[in-house]
Amino acid sequence: MSSPTRVLVTGAAGQVGVDLVDTLSGVTPLGGDPAFEPDGRSVDRDEFEVLALSHHDLDITDRDAVMKCVRGSRPDVIVHLAAYTAVDRAEVDADACYAVNATGTESLSLAAHDVGAHLIAISTDYVFDGNKGSAYVEEDSANPLNVYGASKRAAELLCAGDDTIVRTSWVMGVRGKNVLHVIAQRALSGETVRFVDDQTGTVTLASDLARALVTMVRERPGGLWHVANAGTTTWFEVAQFAGSVLGRDEGFATPISTDDLDPAPLARRPIRSDLSTKKWESRRWTAMAPWRSGVIRLLEARALGGGPTS
Ligand SMILES: NC(=O)c1ccc[n+]([C@@H]2O[C@H](COP(=O)([O-])OP(=O)(O)OC[C@H]3O[C@@H](n4cnc5c(N)ncnc54)[C@H](OP(=O)(O)O)[C@@H]3O)[C@@H](O)[C@H]2O)c1
Incomplete structure (x- = not known):
């Protein structure tokens, strides 16, 4: 029998991390x-x-600690999920954001190469400016509008050519802090919500992304890949759909425009940043489920006792 593939996961306590650790362990999240x-x-x-390494176990801004950890554990593959993900706070905390997302990722790439491991790093649709007008493919030019997106693009450029970079978007996990939990709480408590309907993107279930990442761990393809659930949507549409699943009528969610947000968010976001997954499908890997069926799965799991970790 062959020996197991050794996989080091950074950001293992984050919303994608907990689902990936389950999935790699043979457990459906x-x-x-x-x-x-x-x-x-x-x-x-x-x-x-x-x-599985949480922030507590390894601070990826400490390059010496990253090198020591990777040399000591000799992984075959590193799935690098740790990130500074507070998109608005990053606008006033750019140095900290870059230290984690750009320099931290560079450290993981250097350490991976030092021990002959393959690096899989996660990036974002926010590397794009949203002006293309159709779904983004891997070859499209990046032009981030905010500090978080710029730090993730810097990370992509700091990775080595044979590393694998997976761009994903609008991630939702049962155990993560995300918009769907807010929508569900309000729907179940009889409140109403207002969400923007002028930003289009692609929802991604953390559990589906985790399973896709297992395929990447096995195949180690290198280069850029877009991975997201099927179909494009807006946050208003997600709220309206989740409300209907939870028994609320159309009055539950009201569409607003980004200009109506009060207070205005610190970070600019792309108007349309949905990710084309044609490259993924060209490898004959199964497409991820339509986002609506993913949202139903998340709401069902939440009703059975799943919920945000804090
Ligand atoms: N969430 C989204 O919508 C989305 C969209 C596109 C791409 N992505 C990318 O997907 C990946 C996973 O995201 P996620 O949703 O799982 O994010 P998450 O829930 O915020 O998890 C990120 C994890 O990174 C950890 N972390 C932060 N700074 C660190 C440091 N200096 N050293 C080590 N760990 C550190 C955090 O720990 P603490 O909380 O303890 O600091 C957290 O557990 C990230 O690369 C993210 O940029 C996410």
Whole structure:
């Protein structure tokens, strides 16, 4: 029997991290679809040996600590999820954001190469300015509008050419802090919500992304990849749909424009940043489910006791 693939995961306590650690351990995460096997293979419990590192275990802004940790653990693959993800706060905290997202990612790439491991780093649709008018493919030019997006683009450029970079967008996990929990809480307590309907993007379930990342861990393709659930939407549409699943009528969600947000968000966001997953599908990997079925799965898992970790 072959020995397990050693996988080091940074950001393992984040919303994608908890689902990825479950998935690599052969467990379907809360809200996950056990039938989603993009490469047609199930995950055996002894296929991977997982080293799951939270912020507490490893601060990726400390390059010496990153090198020591990677040299000591000798992974085959590093899935790098740790990130500064507070998009608005980053506008007034750019140095800290760059230290984690850009310099931290560079450290992981250098350390991976030092021990002959493959790096899979996660990036974002916010590397784009939203002006294309149709779904973004991997070859499109990046032009971030905000500090977070710029720091993630800097990270992409600091990675080595043979690293794998997975861009994803609008991530929602049962155990993460995200917009869907806010929508569900308000829907269930009889309140109403207002959401913008002039920003279009692609929702991604953390559990589906986690399973897609297992395929990347196995295949180690290198280069840029867009991974997201199928279909484009707006936050207003997500709220309206989630409200209807939870029994609320059309009055639950009101559409507003970005200019109506009060207070105005610190960070500019792209008007249209949906990600084309044609490259993923060209490898004959199964497309991820339509976002509506993912939202139903998340709401069901939430009703069964799943919820934000804090
Ligand atoms: N969430 C989205 O909508 C979205 C969209 C596109 C791309 N992405 C990308 O997807 C990846 C995973 O995101 P996520 O949603 O799982 O984010 P998340 O829930 O915010 O998790 C990020 C994790 O990184 C940790 N972290 C922050 N600074 C660190 C440091 N200096 N050293 C080590 N760990 C640190 C955080 O720990 P603490 O909380 O303890 O600081 C947190 O557990 C990130 O690369 C993110 O940029 C996310």
